Amino acid sequence: MNRSDAVLGFQQTFGRAPTVVTRAPGRVNLIGEHTDYNDGFVMPAAIGFATWTAMGPLADVDSRRLLRVFAGNKSEQVEIDLDHPGPPLQRHWSDYVRGIAVELERDGHRLAPGNAWFAGDVPDGAGVSSSAALEMSVGLALLTHSGIAVDPVKLALAGQRAEHHFAGTKCGIMDEFISSNGRAGHALLLDCRSLEFRLLPIPDSLRLVICDTGVKHELAGGEYNARRAQCEEGVEFLRTYVPGIRALRDVSPAQFAHSCGGLSDVVRRRCRHVVSEIARVADFADALESRDLARLGPLMHASHVSLRDDYEVSCEELDTLVELAGNAPGTVGARMTGGGFGGCTVNLVEASKTAAFQAVIEAGYAQATGHRPRVFVTEAAAGASVA
Numbered sequence: 114m115n116r117s118d119a120v121l122g123f124q125q126t127f128g129r130a131p132t133v134v135t136r137a138p139g140r141v142n143l144i145g146e147h148t149d150y151n152d153g154f155v156m157p158a159a160i161g162f163a164t165w166t167a168m169g170p171l172a173d174v175d176s177r178r179l180l181r182v183f184a185g186n187k188s189e190q191v192e193i194d195l196d197h198p199g200p201p202l203q204r205h206w207s208d209y210v211r212g213i214a215v216e217l218e219r220d221g222h223r224l225a226p227g228n229a230w231f232a233g234d235v236p237d238g239a240g241v242s243s244s245a246a247l248e249m250s251v252g253l254a255l256l257t258h259s260g261i262a263v264d265p266v267k268l269a270l271a272g273q274r275a276e277h278h279f280a281g282t283k284c285g286i287m288d289e290f291i292s293s294n295g296r297a298g299h300a301l302l303l304d305c306r307s308l309e310f311r312l313l314p315i316p317d318s319l320r321l322v323i324c325d326t327g328v329k330h331e332l333a334g335g336e337y338n339a340r341r342a343q344c345e346e347g348v349e350f351l352r353t354y355v356p357g358i359r360a361l362r363d364v365s366p367a368q369f370a371h372s373c374g375g376l377s378d379v380v381r382r383r384c385r386h387v388v389s390e391i392a393r394v395a396d397f398a399d400a401l402e403s404r405d406l407a408r409l410g411p412l413m414h415a416s417h418v419s420l421r422d423d424y425e426v427s428c429e430e431l432d433t434l435v436e437l438a439g440n441a442p443g444t445v446g447a448r449m450t451g452g453g454f455g456g457c458t459v460n461l462v463e464a465s466k467t468a469a470f471q472a473v474i475e476a477g478y479a480q481a482t483g484h485r486p487r488v489f490v491t492e493a494a495a496g497a498s499v500a
């Protein structure tokens with residue numbers, strides 16, 4: 114998918130050329146899982162799959178402030194009246210479009226009516242943030258089309274609110290933030306409390322390989338919110354030992370080891386994951402910056418084990434993919450990525466060995482599960498941009 118596809122799609126739908134074209138990528142998280150909503154650190158990278166949006170003025174005269182939005186992948190059109198945008202939680206792709214438009218207006222922007230066409234190649238339902246890519250691409254198009262200057266951080270925050278209010282997912286800030294702020298060739302180390310970030314180059318010799326289990330276990334949404342609640346329960350308890358803490362981010366591994374005795378087994382393990390994962394992100398950043406690639410794999414593996422055993426968000430299919438990667442050619446590191454309960458693993462793989470890596474994963478996974486996994490070889494891409 115590229116700019117010409119978006120221009121052509123818009124033209125075929127609306128009979129004239131667009132005036133604005135944008136793209137925004139999906140993401141993969143290298144390390145720092147389930148830490149964003151604990152005010153912790155994450156290290157995602159934007160990937161080479163994106164959602165493209167083309168926009169232009171309405172062709173007809175209409176007294177309403179109308180967005181006419183065509184989803185190219187689904188060949189489906191909706192109309193959104195910006196003054197009466199309709200209810201949230203319709204369980205439809207238009208929730209994300211309605212959501213980002215409404216949240217941008219809540220930020221004080223007055224959006225211009227228009228026609229919009231979008232489509233993309235971010236794998237759907239695979240846990241690589243196709244929804245964040247959609248929100249960021251459409252959001253950037255709406256602002257640009259309306260002549261409004263774009264603040265990529267505020268755009269990401271509006272996208273996160275769109276998820277909360279219009280899609281019903283109480284996600285953290287990671288997905289929208291990396292989709293709007295990513296840099297080609299770099300991972301982004303984000304402090305999810307201050308939103309300060311640092312871009313860390315990924316060595317040219319490595320590729321990001323994303324392996325999709327092809328499964329999404331039904332309990333994902335409910336379990337996600339349950340994990341958040343367990344973390345909050347942990348903070349309430351730990352506050353008596355570590356006064357003044359606002360989130361698990363404020364507890365060091367040593368403080369946690371000292372004070373976790375009175376927690377229930379489940380909450381203790383949930384908190385242990387978060388506290389240890391935040392420390393792993395710092396180590397991983399240090400290893401990446403000092404080009405000490407041998408340290409990356411063990412940290413990614415420790416992250417996976419902690420997500421599997423303490424946070425309990427992995428599943429058999431993810432564990433199988435990680436295990437297969439451990440014995441595949443070129444693997445530097447492998448772990449589950451994203452919310453869990455299915456979705457993808459992220460693998461750092463030597464560039465010269467990606468084909469051999471892919472072959473081993475495909476054969477092994479097919480043998481273990483009877484299904485062929487989707488394997489995507491990609492590099493860190495740029496965040497949302499006007500194309």
Ligand code: GLA
Pocket residue numbers: 145146147148149150284285286287288451452453
């Ligand atoms: C989902 C959420 C993110 C983050 C991850 C887990 O992708 O959207 O905010 O919490 O899960 O790290």
